[in-house]
Amino acid sequence: MKVTIVGPGKVGMILAYTLVMRGSAREIVLIGNNRRKAEGEAMDLMHAQAFMKIPVKVRAGDLEDAANSEVIAICASVPMAHDFGDRNSLAVGNAEMMKRILPVLAQSSPNAKLLMVSNPVDVLSYQAEKLTGFPPERVMGTGTLVDSMRFRELLSSAVSIHAGDVRAYIFGEHGEHQFAAMSVAQAGGEKLDDTPERRALCDVAKAAGIEVFRKKGNTCYAIGQSASYVIESILLDQKRTIPLSVAIDGYLGVKDVYLSIPVVIGKAGIERKLQPQLSELEIEQFHLAAKSVRSVIDSIM
Numbered sequence: 227m228k229v230t231i232v233g234p235g236k237v238g239m240i241l242a243y244t245l246v247m248r249g250s251a252r253e254i255v256l257i258g259n260n261r262r263k264a265e266g267e268a269m270d271l272m273h274a275q276a277f278m279k280i281p282v283k284v285r286a287g288d289l290e291d292a293a294n295s296e297v298i299a300i301c302a303s304v305p306m307a308h309d310f311g312d313r314n315s316l317a318v319g320n321a322e323m324m325k326r327i328l329p330v331l332a333q334s335s336p337n338a339k340l341l342m343v344s345n346p347v348d349v350l351s352y353q354a355e356k357l358t359g360f361p362p363e364r365v366m367g368t369g370t371l372v373d374s375m376r377f378r379e380l381l382s383s384a385v386s387i388h389a390g391d392v393r394a395y396i397f398g399e400h401g402e403h404q405f406a407a408m409s410v411a412q413a414g415g416e417k418l419d420d421t422p423e424r425r426a427l428c429d430v431a432k433a434a435g436i437e438v439f440r441k442k443g444n445t446c447y448a449i450g451q452s453a454s455y456v457i458e459s460i461l462l463d464q465k466r467t468i469p470l471s472v473a474i475d476g477y478l479g480v481k482d483v484y485l486s487i488p489v490v491i492g493k494a495g496i497e498r499k500l501q502p503q504l505s506e507l508e509i510e511q512f513h514l515a516a517k518s519v520r521s522v523i524d525s526i527m
């Protein structure tokens with residue numbers, strides 16, 4: 227149960243901390259472009275894990291120390307401007323970085339599951355599949371998991387049901403072209419009707435990531451929790467249903483792009499892509515999301 231986290235910044239370290247607190251991994255390797263800082267982070271986490279029931283070994287390393295990882299999470303990024311507002315603005319810089327990192331990691335961990343967190347996550351997940359040569363079942367991005375959880379948290383207050391029991395999914399792009407699949411949203415087996423108020427909550431959830439960034443300079447807790455949830459489902463073979471950015475190969479007539487849909491995630495990676503029946507409007511929104519992500523892919527590849 228070895229997990230490598232590349233990019234021990236705000237997101238990478240909340241992910242590492244959550245994995246340690248939950249006791250999901252036995253070994254965590256932190257790889258950054260500042261070895262001294264990564265060593266400090268690893269030491270600090272080792273001291274924290276001493277409180278936990280389940281021991282975890284955390285260490286800093288270089289790319290070769292990732293060898294034989296079961297899961298590799300990519301949280302490395304070029305810096306984001308203070309007035310950051312468009313995830314696609316990171317595409318060129320991060321795509322160049324991935325060209326240097328991913329082939330090396332793929333060679334030394336040929337059986338790893340690769341979880342992309344860095345933005346623009348749909349574009350980088352697509353590129354990651356090409357750079358690693360991994361089968362698409364083992365390449366995924368956190369996609370709209372964090373957006374879905376933001377939406378569920380808002381819906382939860384509106385319908386007075388625990389967020390964990392609200393089954394509502396955001397589909398499409400982790401960005402402007404995301405949408406709530408209200409036609410399949412439900413809680414306790416009861417359909418959550420598609421009302422203008424609920425659609426407005428989807429817009430609030432969509433804007434929330436950038437709003438948090440503008441207020442505190444980063445977003446880290448919800449995304450760190452999201453990434454650890456995916457990794458735990460892989461390590462423990464939980465087979466959870468999670469909306470993730472995955473290779474779309476014909477769903478609703480869309481191909482050759484990464485977008486978020488609900489999938490079953492376990493030891494083998496993406497074990498099943500769920501194909502809910504969407505409404506006409508949602509299908510149209512899915513196609514728009516595909517067009518948007520595809521245009522950024524074309525600009526970097």
Ligand SMILES: NC(=O)c1ccc[n+]([C@@H]2O[C@H](COP(=O)([O-])OP(=O)(O)OC[C@H]3O[C@@H](n4cnc5c(N)ncnc54)[C@H](O)[C@@H]3O)[C@@H](O)[C@H]2O)c1
Binds near residue numbers: 400
């Ligand atoms: N998918 C999502 O929902 C989501 C949510 C929040 C943030 N993000 C993305 O996650 C990424 C990280 O965000 P952050 O706030 O942690 O940024 P950050 O600046 O705090 O961390 C970036 C890390 O990448 C490291 N890094 C840079 N170049 C590297 C290289 N060549 N090799 C290894 N490490 C390198 C840096 O040292 C730093 O530790 C960004 O792209 C951000 O947009 C995604």
